[in-house]
Amino acid sequence: GEFESRSHQCPHLPAARLEWASHYRACPLPGTVTLADESSQGFAWAFPLKCITPAATENNTAPRADCLFTSTSFRNGHGISLIASAITTSHLIGMGSFDDAPLPLAAQQRLSLGPAYKIVPVEGKGMGVIAARSIKRGEIIMTDHPAILIGTSFLANSKPHHRRRVLKQAIRQLPEATRKKVESLQRGKEEYEVDAILGPNANTVLLGEEGGGQVHVGLFAETARINHACRPNAHSKFSERRLTMEVMAHRAIEAGEEITMSYIPITTPIEERHKYLKEHWGFDCTCPLCRSSKDAIEESESWRRRQTSLKSTIEDARKQGFYEDAITMSEEWLQFAEWDMIPPLAPEFQDSLVDLYLQNGDMVNATRYARMAYDGWAKFGSVDDEKLEDARLMVNKIDKINEEKRQR
Numbered sequence: 001g002e003f004e005s006r007s008h009q010c011p012h013l014p015a016a017r018l019e020w021a022s023h024y025r026a027c028p029l030p031g032t033v034t035l036a037d038e039s040s041q042g043f044a045w046a047f048p049l050k051c052i053t054p055a056a057t058e059n060n061t062a063p064r065a066d067c068l069f070t071s072t073s074f075r076n077g078h079g080i081s082l083i084a085s086a087i088t089t090s091h092l093i094g095m096g097s098f099d100d101a102p103l104p105l106a107a108q109q110r111l112s113l114g115p116a117y118k119i120v121p122v123e124g125k126g127m128g129v130i131a132a133r134s135i136k137r138g139e140i141i142m143t144d145h146p147a148i149l150i151g152t153s154f155l156a157n158s159k160p161h162h163r164r165r166v167l168k169q170a171i172r173q174l175p176e177a178t179r180k181k182v183e184s185l186q187r188g189k190e191e192y193e194v195d196a197i198l199g200p201n202a203n204t205v206l207l208g209e210e211g212g213g214q215v216h217v218g219l220f221a222e223t224a225r226i227n228h229a230c231r232p233n234a235h236s237k238f239s240e241r242r243l244t245m246e247v248m249a250h251r252a253i254e255a256g257e258e259i260t261m262s263y264i265p266i267t268t269p270i271e272e273r274h275k276y277l278k279e280h281w282g283f284d285c286t287c288p289l290c291r292s293s294k295d296a297i298e299e300s301e302s303w304r305r306r307q308t309s310l311k312s313t314i315e316d317a318r319k320q321g322f323y324e325d326a327i328t329m330s331e332e333w334l335q336f337a338e339w340d341m342i343p344p345l346a347p348e349f350q351d352s353l354v355d356l357y358l359q360n361g362d363m364v365n366a367t368r369y370a371r372m373a374y375d376g377w378a379k380f381g382s383v384d385d386e387k388l389e390d391a392r393l394m395v396n397k398i399d400k401i402n403e404e405k406r407q408r
């Protein structure tokens with residue numbers, strides 16, 4: 001149809017360990033810019049580049065060199081070590097990912113309120129993050145930047161001793177404050193220091209090249225202090241454009257409350273959650289939900305099951321052109337909005353409802369949901385504003401259609 005289907009929007013990826021990287025589809029990222037490799041030479045790196053060319057193998061006939069790029073001035077002296085191909089790196093430079101844009105006004109106002117969180121010991125979980133003051137729903141609690149970003153091709157193709165040597169150097173080249181933060185992170189049981197640091201603390205993020213993102217492992221030293229909960233009060237969003245991880249409250253949080261995120265997609269059933277947390281993270285979950293009553297657990301599980309099945313039936317109905325059915329079910333999905341895990345997910349569904357109503361020629365509801373989606377993105381989509389911009393364009397488009405109708 002005239003309007004591009006929104007049903008394949010990329011989901012937000014919660015913090016995930018490296019093992020899961022292959023489970024995530026690569027999502028095309030907006031604003032892809034391709035530049036010649038030479039552009040990476042125009043950027044002032046703090047150390048001579050160290051490049052590793054993997055040996056050619058059967059399924060790797062045209063090996064690409066991965067290099068270690070360190071900038072010590074990145075984000076006002078936070079610094080970053082990037083282990084990636086020259087193509088990815090020039091892509092990031094071309095997109096302006098390393099540029100320091102002034103803080104948006106809202107962020108400046110937030111800063112004047114004082115720090116929203118503190119990192120403190122939390123019973124049974126090592127360190128954790130607690131609210132230093134009351135936090136509003138939709139507020140950005142934490143803004144963090146990667147200390148290290150590593151392409152998975154480097155992790156897959158380099159020999160273990162090479163890999164460790166380069167990773168060690170990546171840490172060593174960071175500015176002192178950031179390096180100390182990285183070195184003081186909770187250690188996993190891995191034999192070698194770098195592996196033990198990355199193990200329980202790394203996240204996967206997508207960094208785009210033309211045609212889609214590539215999974216990279218990111219170490220965000222502040223975000224890595226946030227513990228997991230099965231019913232979290234916050235979620236993280238990563239911006240490739242700004243190389244920024246933001247943690248946002250999806251409900252109001254009181255001073256002293258622990259700030260938590262889900263390490264697993266929120267609809268994963270409890271047995272799978274526990275198995276995954278145990279096998280891949282090595283802990284038994286002690287989050288409030290897991291310690292609450294059987295009834296409370298069952299209630300949240302039935303919600304998750306319903307979510308999962310609704311989502312796939314909506315998708316089926318849409319594919320087969322049963323827009324009315326897809327609409328009914330999407331409306332039903334939105335009834336979950338009362339549940340406190342939903343607000344950040346709602347705008348995606350509202351976008352999809354706009355599309356469905358348009359397909360069905362129902363302008364009244366298309367208009368209603370387009371406005372809701374815009375408000376939702378304004379509130380919950382703050383790292384990259386493409387979604388907000390798309391929603392704004394959609395509202396304009398719909399207003400125009402409505403205007404034309406009136407004139408006819």
Ligand SMILES: C[S@@+](CC[C@H](N)C(=O)[O-])C[C@H]1O[C@@H](n2cnc3c(N)ncnc32)[C@H](O)[C@@H]1O
Pocket residue numbers: 124125126127128185186200201223224225226227228229281282283284285286287
């Ligand atoms: C990303 S780190 C979080 C910060 C960590 N607690 C620290 O001291 O730096 C992940 C580790 O925190 C602990 N952890 C996180 N969530 C937990 C939970 N719900 N129950 C028990 N331990 C948890 C586990 O040891 C896990 O490997």
